[in-house]
Amino acid sequence: xxxxxxxxxxxxxxxxxxxxxLDKWQYDKEKALEFIESCMDIxxxxxxxxxxxxxxxxxxxxxxxxxxxxxxxxxxxxVTKCGIKLISKNRPEHKxxxxxxxxxHIVLSVENSLKNxxxxxxxxxxxxxxxxxxxxxxxxxxxYKLKKEGKVRAFGVSNFLPSQFKLLNAYLxxxxxxxxxxxxxxxxxxxxxxxxxxxxxxxxxxxxxSPLGGGAILTSDEEKMIRVRKVLNKIKxxxxxxxxxxxxxTWLLTHPxxxxxxxxxxxxxxxxxxVKSLELTMTRQQWFEIFEASRGREVD
Amino acid sequence: xxxxxxxxxxxxxxxxxxxxxLDKWQYDKEKALEFIESCMDIxxxxxxxxxxxxxxxxxxxxxxxxxxxxxxxxxxxxVTKCGIKLISKNRPEHKxxxxxxxxxHIVLSVENSLKNxxxxxxxxxxxxxxxxxxxxxxxxxxxYKLKKEGKVRAFGVSNFLPSQFKLLNAYLxxxxxxxxxxxxxxxxxxxxxxxxxxxxxxxxxxxxxSPLGGGAILTSDEEKMIRVRKVLNKIKxxxxxxxxxxxxxTWLLTHPxxxxxxxxxxxxxxxxxxVKSLELTMTRQQWFEIFEASRGREVD
Amino acid sequence: xxxxxxxxxxxxxxxxxxxxxLDKWQYDKEKALEFIESCMDIxxxxxxxxxxxxxxxxxxxxxxxxxxxxxxxxxxxxVTKCGIKLISKNRPEHKxxxxxxxxxHIVLSVENSLKNxxxxxxxxxxxxxxxxxxxxxxxxxxxYKLKKEGKVRAFGVSNFLPSQFKLLNAYLxxxxxxxxxxxxxxxxxxxxxxxxxxxxxxxxxxxxxSPLGGGAILTSDEEKMIRVRKVLNKIKxxxxxxxxxxxxxTWLLTHPxxxxxxxxxxxxxxxxxxVKSLELTMTRQQWFEIFEASRGREVD
Numbered sequence: 001x002x003x004x005x006x007x008x009x010x011x012x013x014x015x016x017x018x019x020x021x022l023d024k025w026q027y028d029k030e031k032a033l034e035f036i037e038s039c040m041d042i043x044x045x046x047x048x049x050x051x052x053x054x055x056x057x058x059x060x061x062x063x064x065x066x067x068x069x070x071x072x073x074x075x076x077x078x079v080t081k082c083g084i085k086l087i088s089k090n091r092p093e094h095k096x097x098x099x100x101x102x103x104x105h106i107v108l109s110v111e112n113s114l115k116n117x118x119x120x121x122x123x124x125x126x127x128x129x130x131x132x133x134x135x136x137x138x139x140x141x142x143x144y145k146l147k148k149e150g151k152v153r154a155f156g157v158s159n160f161l162p163s164q165f166k167l168l169n170a171y172l173x174x175x176x177x178x179x180x181x182x183x184x185x186x187x188x189x190x191x192x193x194x195x196x197x198x199x200x201x202x203x204x205x206x207x208x209x210s211p212l213g214g215g216a217i218l219t220s221d222e223e224k225m226i227r228v229r230k231v232l233n234k235i236k237x238x239x240x241x242x243x244x245x246x247x248x249x250t251w252l253l254t255h256p257x258x259x260x261x262x263x264x265x266x267x268x269x270x271x272x273x274x275v276k277s278l279e280l281t282m283t284r285q286q287w288f289e290i291f292e293a294s295r296g297r298e299v300d
Numbered sequence: 301x302x303x304x305x306x307x308x309x310x311x312x313x314x315x316x317x318x319x320x321x322l323d324k325w326q327y328d329k330e331k332a333l334e335f336i337e338s339c340m341d342i343x344x345x346x347x348x349x350x351x352x353x354x355x356x357x358x359x360x361x362x363x364x365x366x367x368x369x370x371x372x373x374x375x376x377x378x379v380t381k382c383g384i385k386l387i388s389k390n391r392p393e394h395k396x397x398x399x400x401x402x403x404x405h406i407v408l409s410v411e412n413s414l415k416n417x418x419x420x421x422x423x424x425x426x427x428x429x430x431x432x433x434x435x436x437x438x439x440x441x442x443x444y445k446l447k448k449e450g451k452v453r454a455f456g457v458s459n460f461l462p463s464q465f466k467l468l469n470a471y472l473x474x475x476x477x478x479x480x481x482x483x484x485x486x487x488x489x490x491x492x493x494x495x496x497x498x499x500x501x502x503x504x505x506x507x508x509x510s511p512l513g514g515g516a517i518l519t520s521d522e523e524k525m526i527r528v529r530k531v532l533n534k535i536k537x538x539x540x541x542x543x544x545x546x547x548x549x550t551w552l553l554t555h556p557x558x559x560x561x562x563x564x565x566x567x568x569x570x571x572x573x574x575v576k577s578l579e580l581t582m583t584r585q586q587w588f589e590i591f592e593a594s595r596g597r598e599v600d
Numbered sequence: 601x602x603x604x605x606x607x608x609x610x611x612x613x614x615x616x617x618x619x620x621x622l623d624k625w626q627y628d629k630e631k632a633l634e635f636i637e638s639c640m641d642i643x644x645x646x647x648x649x650x651x652x653x654x655x656x657x658x659x660x661x662x663x664x665x666x667x668x669x670x671x672x673x674x675x676x677x678x679v680t681k682c683g684i685k686l687i688s689k690n691r692p693e694h695k696x697x698x699x700x701x702x703x704x705h706i707v708l709s710v711e712n713s714l715k716n717x718x719x720x721x722x723x724x725x726x727x728x729x730x731x732x733x734x735x736x737x738x739x740x741x742x743x744y745k746l747k748k749e750g751k752v753r754a755f756g757v758s759n760f761l762p763s764q765f766k767l768l769n770a771y772l773x774x775x776x777x778x779x780x781x782x783x784x785x786x787x788x789x790x791x792x793x794x795x796x797x798x799x800x801x802x803x804x805x806x807x808x809x810s811p812l813g814g815g816a817i818l819t820s821d822e823e824k825m826i827r828v829r830k831v832l833n834k835i836k837x838x839x840x841x842x843x844x845x846x847x848x849x850t851w852l853l854t855h856p857x858x859x860x861x862x863x864x865x866x867x868x869x870x871x872x873x874x875v876k877s878l879e880l881t882m883t884r885q886q887w888f889e890i891f892e893a894s895r896g897r898e899v900d
Contacts, residue, residue, distance in 0.1 A: 162463065191432045194461070194462075194463030196432075197463040197464055197466070197467040198463065198467075200436055200467055201463075201466060201467045201470055254433075255433065256433065256434070256435035256437075256438075284398060284399075284400055284402070284433060285385075285394070285395060285396060285398055287433060288396060288398035288399065288433075289395075289396055289398075291432065292396060292398075298396060298397045298398075299384075299397055299398060299399055299429065300429060300459070
């Protein structure tokens with residue numbers, strides 16, 4: 001599979017798998033290992049996590065599978081996140097949902113993630129949300145320490161707007177390697193707020209969460225969704241896709257910013273379909289048909 | 301007439317003429333030539349076009365006039381644009397309106413414009429609209445090729461927001477020379493979104509399309525228009541203008557960013573009136589009276 | 601008291617006093633002098649003014665107090681502003697409220713401020729509002745002249761958005777030393793528009809005007825204010841504050857951008873309470889409880 005270079009000696013598979021819902025799939029660790037290896041068989045080597053996924057449980061589940069076959073670790077890229085504190089029975093000290101990008105929390109969170117994954121390094125750590133209380137010096141200190149100790153190879157962010165990205169980047173020795181953002185044919189905000197342009201300016205590839213728009217496209221009877229679905233179905237036939245999913249992935253993959261979609265499904269056939277989107281192409285005219293259906297009016 | 305330096309050995313007349321509606325004036329080519337020469341007589345040497353004006357017909361009409369007197373070509377600056385694809389009987393392959401800033405399209409569009417104008421170079425080529433699918437590397441390649449071949453002397457953009465301008469500029473050897481934006485006493489958006497500040501930061505002069513606000517100011521009974529019209533009439537008398545048009549031009553010309561208004565009229569007397577605005581002055585207080593009438597409240 | 605370094609040999613007290621309403625307190629000059637000295641006794645050395653405060657009267661009142669004890673001048677930092685022109689019987693030539701950042705007006709305004717204060721230098725001059733008619737070259741010339749003549753030691757702005765700050769800063773030899781903005785637990789706009797991030801990026805500390813949100817928090821029965829007040833009262837007890845005011849100051853002081861709150865009260869006990877906030881601390885969780893109560897929903 002096509003790979004995207006993020007830094008020296010660090011690349012991601014163009015299609016990333018996201019483990020957000022791993023705890024929902026009722027996979028035991030053998031089944032999860034099998035799933036991971038099936039992903040690897042079709043070229044997906046990058047797995048996206050966050051400390052909070054599955055109410056702070058997903059990293060550990062994934063780690064238990066890895067432990068069944070430790071040789072896998074060197075063949076994959078582990079991405080995880082920190083910075084959100086959830087109300088959770090697993091974190092009784094949290095009275096509200098809030099953010100924490102203190103040096104102390106970042107370092108502790110990584111150490112906890114390493115334990116969960118039963119590994120001694122993360123490939124990429126992302127700050128999960130822009131924190132209005134962020135002290136960029138502190139974040140830089142945490143990143144420096146974690147890198148020096150070999151615990152994290154590279155750093156990125158998620159959901160950062162341009163001013164937030166620019167701020168943090170200015171405090172770091174090694175530039176941020178990605179911004180993981182919500183972007184899909186039905187969620188166009190980042191085309192209008194400078195985020196995509198910033199990725200292209202900084203020459204980093206964004207990761208796309210919710211690349212299918214959360215599934216509403218398949219079922220919603222909202223006017224916008226009906227309108228987009230109709231166009232997706234038309235273009236599905238035109239480009240030889242087997243499903244609307246593939247059209248949605250192709251729409252992202254066609255964009256010149258080298259978007260890396262995060263596939264969130266636990267069903268192997270849907271993951272395979274996503275990967276096969278890499279073989280499809282779409283004309284600019286088709287891309288804009290979808291874009292215009294989504295925004296509800298033609299371009300100016 | 302005052303001239304605005306855009307690059308080495310490239311300047312525009314402060315007042316630009318816009319040929320957007322040339323096809324509507326029912327001028328034969330002799331009449332059009334006469335009109336062009338009348339513009340030149342009063343100092344207007346810069347003529348603004350786009351591939352799509354007049355449903356892809358205006359460049360050719362203009363070129364036919366130029367062909368009657370080829371010596372004019374060296375004395376004027378030809379500006380045109382590309383990047384929009386219109387639904388048009390002249391472009392049956394377009395099923396929807398969309399943007400195309402691929403290298404292939406930019407190069408082809410310029411070659412077509414050169415043919416239309418019956419010339420071998422454009423002074424400035426603008427990308428007509430910010431394209432969410434823009435690959436800045438491709439645009440840079442197209443610009444490099446066109447410049448090297450002598451087909452275009454300099455490049456700019458139109459309707460670009462700051463993040464879009466900054467992105468493209470970063471990929472170019474020669475910086476963008478202008479941003480053609482909608483700006484007038486009744487259209488203030490670019491005072492609030494960083495675009496004017498960016499022009500001043502980059503030390504480029506913006507071109508103003510629809511500098512009179514599209515004519516609604518003369519006739520509309522919208523509350524805002526009535527309010528602005530009243531102030532314009534008052535200031536018309538105070539500054540010795542002969543028409544509201546002149547007040548609107550003076551309002552733009554007074555701004556320190558060296559806005560170049562694009563006069564779109566085919567009536568010579570209105571073009572003359574626009575040029576004569578260069579002799580008028582307006583105090584800051586008068587400028588703000590208009591500004592505040594337009595936004596509907598005093599400054600903070 | 602903690603001091604904030606703004607430039608070489610120029611620092612502010614972390615808590616600033618704002619003289620906005622000096623004319624309302626019915627202090628004669630002896631009483632005002634006593635008030636100033638009481639501020640100094642608790643470490644406040646920085647006094648914030650504007651030419652227009654008290655309908656163009658406050659600077660002079662303050663200057664008359666200073667004149668009673670000229671030795672004070674060296675021990676304080678005088679901050680004032682220019683650029684707004686008010687409708688006022690003291691300025692009959694103003695027909696409307698507008699902005700003026702011409703070189704001429706800036707220089708004249710400073711000379712007038714110096715006369716009012718009966719001093720020969722200002723510590724910091726701020727441009728009061730971003731002026732859509734600003735010519736950054738002219739502002740730079742004015743600043744250069746005033747600095748060279750020893751009339752102003754350093755320059756800043758107030759209420760500037762990032763694009764405006766960046767523009768002016770690019771034209772100056774000495775960078776802007778602060779941006780005085782409206783920011784408080786009930787006014788969060790600058791957390792969302794890049795202004796706070798820019799301060800951190802430029803490594804300047806913002807000054808906060810209306811740090812208590814204008815007092816509405818104490819009395820308003822608006823839903824938002826009731827919600828925030830409840831949380832403030834809870835946290836008041838948790839952190840050992842004596843008043844909601846102190847919680848509001850602590851909320852600002854806890855932020856890593858080193859916000860300098862401008863205390864606007866003429867009552868010494870309230871000023872003392874503000875200064876004592878410097879001894880209080882607040883956890884991130886408490887900070888976010890207030891933040892979330894103010895925005896009306898938890899973080900994403």
